[in-house]
Amino acid sequence: MARTLIAGNWKMNGLRASLVEITAIAGGVTPAKENVEALICVPATLLMQAADQARESALNIGGETCHTNEKGAHTGDVSAEMLADAGASYVIVGHSERRADHDETSEIVASQAAAALRAGITPIICVGETAAERDSGKALEVVTGMLRESLPEGASAESVVIAYEPVWAIGTGNVATVEAVDEMHNALRSCLADVYGAAADLIPILYGGSMKPDNAGDLLAVKNVNGGLIGGASLKATDFLAIYAKA
Numbered sequence: 001m002a003r004t005l006i007a008g009n010w011k012m013n014g015l016r017a018s019l020v021e022i023t024a025i026a027g028g029v030t031p032a033k034e035n036v037e038a039l040i041c042v043p044a045t046l047l048m049q050a051a052d053q054a055r056e057s058a059l060n061i062g063g064e065t066c067h068t069n070e071k072g073a074h075t076g077d078v079s080a081e082m083l084a085d086a087g088a089s090y091v092i093v094g095h096s097e098r099r100a101d102h103d104e105t106s107e108i109v110a111s112q113a114a115a116a117l118r119a120g121i122t123p124i125i126c127v128g129e130t131a132a133e134r135d136s137g138k139a140l141e142v143v144t145g146m147l148r149e150s151l152p153e154g155a156s157a158e159s160v161v162i163a164y165e166p167v168w169a170i171g172t173g174n175v176a177t178v179e180a181v182d183e184m185h186n187a188l189r190s191c192l193a194d195v196y197g198a199a200a201d202l203i204p205i206l207y208g209g210s211m212k213p214d215n216a217g218d219l220l221a222v223k224n225v226n227g228g229l230i231g232g233a234s235l236k237a238t239d240f241l242a243i244y245a246k247a
């Protein structure tokens with residue numbers, strides 16, 4: 001049985017003043033619930049301070065992307081080793097916004113996930129279909145294909161997390177139906193079982209896309225949903241903690 005992970009993604013939001021929310025979230029998730037983890041992924045500029053503020057709590061802090069290399073001439077990039085050094089224990093890779101804005105292919109995402117593992121942090125590998133792909137009836141095929149191509153070679157089931165984020169549900173208020181989420185998460189679990197065998201049951205599969213306090217209970221109750229990757233509603237401690245309370 002996979003652990004539950006309630007994860008926030010602040011995206012390109014947050015100044016130092018926003019770190020009061022980290023302190024409030026850290027307090028609200030401590031002591032930890034059994035088999036439930038809390039995580040907030042913050043911009044690189046806030047990472048070290050957020051990790052310091054969360055240090056004595058059950059809150060994990062993560063990065064939002066990483067370069068595939070450990071170091072070198074890559075102006076503006078941040079390596080997984082740098083994230084780990086700053087206090088991150090997770091990193092999001094392959095978010096649809098990165099795939100679209102920075103042309104990150106699934107092959108690159110697999111390398112980023114491998115880089116995270118090399119640095120000793122857990123990659124959250126994101127996959128999801130566009131509205132056009134869903135409308136064409138190809139959502140399952142597209143998303144399971146993305147997953148297969150985005151998995152790092154040689155990883156153990158215990159070392160990765162998957163997030164299903166339908167692109168059309170991100171930041172739109174259009175949440176996927178419980179039936180659609182159930183169908184997709186079952187397909188992702190089967191796909192993971194092809195790769196990892198019985199150990200695939202240990203891999204958390206998160207849902208992301210307009211998860212809010214008022215829909216989180218229904219989404220988190222779906223069999224193969226093991227948590228959420230939450231954008232907008234993770235920016236305010238009260239909203240994030242209301243979702244965490246449903247886990």
Ligand SMILES: O=C[C@H](O)COP(=O)(O)O
Pocket residue numbers: 009095165169170171172173208209210211229230231232233
């Ligand atoms: O990583 C988070 C997702 O993109 C979901 O964002 P959202 O909760 O603002 O829709």
